Amino acid sequence: MAETAAVLPDKRQVAASFSRAAASYDAVAGLQRRVGEGLLARLPADPAPSRWLDLGSGTGHFARALAARFPAADGLALDIAEGMLRHARPLGGARSFAAGDAERLPLRDGCLELIFSSLAVQWCADFAAVLAEARRTLQPGGLFAFSSLAAGTLQELRDSWQAVDGFAHVNRFRPFETYRELCEGSGLAVRQLALEAEVLHFSDLRQLTHELKALGAHNLNPGRPGGLTGRARLRALLEAYEAFRTPAGLPATYQVVYGVLQREH
Structure with a gap:
């Protein structure tokens, strides 16, 4: 199934936004932690990989988790945002850190046994290219484990x-059925593919929008409206969102995709 690049943000904007958010990201990344831990739990206990890649490694939290889980392995943390890499390097975890693009990995064929990517590939306009790069760089038997939105x-x-x-004030993401079609047509064997809803609750709208900005995940849509939001529009937004309020607070639902794919030969 063909994808349309126009519905996703410009990659340079994504890199710049996450670079700016590097220092604030970990403090508000509860959802990212939960999803990444859910993805780690989907990895088989053995065999342990000898070389892994954390693709879209961000602040390096899960590169450090992978290093703790596979202490004998050679780990590489790769991210498109230089600011994230500068933040992550001093904290260790991976043996190497590199800037790179998931759609054009700067790696040789068949050099990896595990690619781990949590909440990164939703920013890639060409997910088919991501899958092709995973297949190219994995050894036979190697796994591509990803979470996305x-x-x-x-x-x-x-x-x-x-x-x-x-x-369109909110980032757009591809449908789950598109993930399914692309994964099934990737040449990789689909071991797991699931969609799970994660609902966060906030006391007010300002708390939600502050978190999105601190994560670098505020609106990056092409053609998004520019300039400041007028008071009248903001008041109307608050009133509209209040209709969703529950006893737990204002809900924000994330549709999370989990996938584990394997290169068979």
């Missing part, structure tokens, strides 16, 4: 903005 993520915020002005 699917359409329906932050639907409450999207619907609230839609009621206010109809603009």
Whole structure:
């Protein structure tokens, strides 16, 4: 199934946004921790890989977790955001750190036994290319384990903005069925592929938008409205979002994709 690059943010904007967020990211990354730990739990206990890649390694939290789990392995942390790499290097974990693009990995064929990528590939416009690169760089038997975000993520915020002005203020993500079709057509064997909803709750809208900005994951859509949000529009947004309030607070739903694929030969 063909993908349209225009529906996803420009990669340079993504890199710059996450670079700026490097220092604040870990303090508000509860969802990212939970999802990454869920992905780690999906990895088989053995055999242990001798060389792994943390693809879209960010602050290096999961590179350090992989190093602790596979202490004898040679680990590489790769991210498109130089600011994240500068933050991660002094904290260790991986033996090597490199800037690179998931759609064009700067690695030789068949050099990896595990590619781990948590909440990174949703920013890649060409997921088919990511899968092809995973297949190219994995050894036979090697695993590509990823988590990502699917359409329906932050639907409450999207619907609230839609009621206010109809603009795309919320990042767009590919449908789960597109993930399924691309994975099944990748030449990799699909061992696991699932969609799970994670719902966070916030006391007010400002808390949610502050967290998105601190994560570097605020609106990166091409063609997003520029300039400041006027008070009247903000007041209308608050009123629209209040319709979703539950006893736990204002919900923010993330549609999380988990996949484990294997190169068979």
